[in-house]
């Protein structure tokens with residue numbers, strides 16, 4: 001079942017509007033079933049996670065990524081410790097991880113003509129730890145597809161609860177941040193503009 005598109009206020013050059021709408025529809029309708037346990041399993045694949053493929057934020061909003069081995073790959077146990085404390089992580093370029101993600105990349109490839117860059121944002125949730133990056137914006141449109149867990153976003157000046165089943169579109173230059181994330185959550189963030 002198609003979900004509700006949360007934000008219609010994006011603007012693109014007229015030539016790009018149809019392209020963007022097509023991408024939104026593909027992402028909106030594409031089912032992605034992956035739970036916390038499966039993501040944690042994927043993170044245990046040796047040599048899939050080189051440095052720069054995964055970042056965790058410390059409470060001050062700085063990247064904390066001292067969990068890589070001497071050969072430059074993820075030390076899962078070290079990372080998991082931060083995860084269990086509730087710190088959020090960003091996993092880069094994840095559209096190769098599961099058949100459903102690969103299929104989404106294939107569908108987008110047909111309209112985009114190149115691989116789509118998409119990241120996972122995940123955390124175990126915490127009442128006291130930072131939920132994500134400070135409010136910021138991008139010079140491209142971002143499409144967010146929540147996979148599991150709810151969280152509260154700051155979008156512009158409004159706070160909104162975002163739950164799975166709703167696509168969120170962040171038009172270029174819109175300030176945004178996840179401010180509260182108290183339960184395990186995973187969202188897929190896609191950049192179809194570059």
Ligand SMILES: [Fe+2]
Nearest residue numbers: 136137138176
């Ligand atoms: Fe962002």
